[in-house]
Amino acid sequence: MDKSNLKTDTELVALSLQNADYFGELVDRYEKKFSRYIRRLSGLENASIEDVLQESFIKIYTHLNAFDQDLSFSTWAYRITHNETINYLRKNKKVLVVSLENDDEESGQLIDVMKSEIDVAEEISRQDLIDRIRKTINLLPGKYREVLVLRYMEDLEYKAISDILKMPMGTVATMVNRAKGKFKDLAKKYHLKDWQMNHHKLI
Amino acid sequence: MNKLSQKILEKIEKEKVTPKSKWYFLFMHALLGMAVGGLIIISGIGVAIVIRHFTLTDWQLIKHSKGGNLKSILTVLPYLWLMFIVLVILIADKLFTQTKKGHRIRPWKIAAGSILISGVLGGVLFFTRIDKPIVDLLRDHVSPYGSWEMRRNGAFVSPEDGILAGQIITINSEEEWMLIDFKQKEWLIDLTEAEFQTEFEPDIGVLVGIHGMKMDDYVFEADLIGIWEKTPPFVTHEGGAPGPRGYRD
Structure with a gap:
């Protein structure tokens, strides 16, 4: 077993500053997690996700000396990845589209939370429900989608979200609450009662 | 190591990418802190000038000015300075949220804190008369400021x-x-x-x-x-005359 696998993130940061090879271990540790986050947050295709991911890790590497040990490495790196994703979307004039996959376990959590906000007819299949929820979430303003992804798909605590999005914890809680409220309103407006009639309104 | 980490390490090696120095970040943080501190001091000076305008204005005379009390008070209000203070505090607050832990504090608390500090600082600066040379300098060398003050004084x-x-x-x-x-x-x-x-x-x-x-x-x-310009409280008025203020030929 490689010894670096036993090291903490903070130790690997310190070692990476002396030898870049250790940084590879950090990349291996977080590649899947951040790749999934970029996809969930942006709905980008794989090639673009890899570009964003690569740029994020390079930025993390160049900013290793700015790593704030009051935060966990994960939170700090999430912040950089989040910003790089948003920058990529802006630069390429793409719209943030939350991606929900049927087989994604964490997506299931968001689906369950959103499902609890609305009355769902029993005859709707799970795939149909996911489609409706995805489309409804994507009607929400970007700032609400971001907090929903971080809270219910990345399963992060309010404090971590607060440090990633650089906003007070109270504001994060308010935004999560508002996002759920808005989701409920949109769901009522477009989906659940007259899905067949209104689905063309959804992108 | 997997494909992505190899790619990244190759890029780091090929493009000679290195982590930015610790000093660079320390300098940037210090710069941010100084900018916030500097802006609070500037807003403190603004507050001192506003206090000067309010406390040294001859309110007896205002009662007799043209257009009635309200118009005169509106003319005399140092709105230019009030706007300046609001702007400076907004920038300071925005910069403060960019500091390491600044984002954790609620915006209204940051605003209340910066207003409080500016107020206290403004009071101290007013009583020590540090704001006066600044106003004199502005009046003599920044013509829009001189014109504004002239208009303000012209109400009398x-x-x-x-x-x-x-x-x-x-x-x-x-x-x-x-x-x-x-x-x-x-x-x-x-x-x-x-x-x-x-x-x-x-x-x-x-x-x-x-x-x-x-x-x-x-x-x-x-x-x-x-x-016209009364002596602030707690300050001994030496010589009696505030000296020429740029209105003389």
Whole structure:
């Protein structure tokens, strides 16, 4: 077993500053997690996700000396990845589209939370429900989608979200609450009662 | 190692990518901290100037100015400085949220804190008169500021309504001065019936506010005279005259 696998993130940061090879271990540790986050947050295709991911890790590497040990490495790196994703979307004039996959376990959590906000007819299949929820979430303003992804798909605590999005914890809680409220309103407006009639309104 | 980490390490090696120095980040953080601190000091100076405007304004004279109390008060309000303070505090607050832990504090708490610090600092600066040279410098070297203050002071030049304000340019006798008002018109001031609102030593260059009656285009009979820029509390007024303020020819 490689010894670096036993090291903490903070130790690997310190070692990476002396030898870049250790940084590879950090990349291996977080590649899947951040790749999934970029996809969930942006709905980008794989090639673009890899570009964003690569740029994020390079930025993390160049900013290793700015790593704030009051935060966990994960939170700090999430912040950089989040910003790089948003920058990529802006630069390429793409719209943030939350991606929900049927087989994604964490997506299931968001689906369950959103499902609890609305009355769902029993005859709707799970795939149909996911489609409706995805489309409804994507009607929400970007700032609400971001907090929903971080809270219910990345399963992060309010404090971590607060440090990633650089906003007070109270504001994060308010935004999560508002996002759920808005989701409920949109769901009522477009989906659940007259899905067949209104689905063309959804992108 | 997997494909992505290899790619990244190759890129790091090929493009000679290196982590930015620790000093760079320390410098940037220090710069941010200094910017926030500097802006709070600037807003403190703004507050001191606002306090100066409020406390040293001759409110007795304002009552007699043209357009009624409300218009006069609106003219006298240092809105330019109030806007400046709001702008500076907004920038300081925005920068503060960019500091390491600044984002964890609620915006209203940051705003309340910066207003409180600026207020206290402004009070200290006012009582130590540190704001005065700044205002003098602005008045003498920044012409839009000079014009604004001239307009503000001009509200007190309304001889038809019985008020006049300006600078003493000649003392002919104990009962007669020559004065140039804030609209640059010269007047002979008849002091025969005048009362002095506060004790001060009349001298050339002293700025005064006068209540009285216009006798003709050139003569104004004073019944109440006050010094234009009063001495702030707790400060000994040496020499009596605030000196030329740029209105003199």
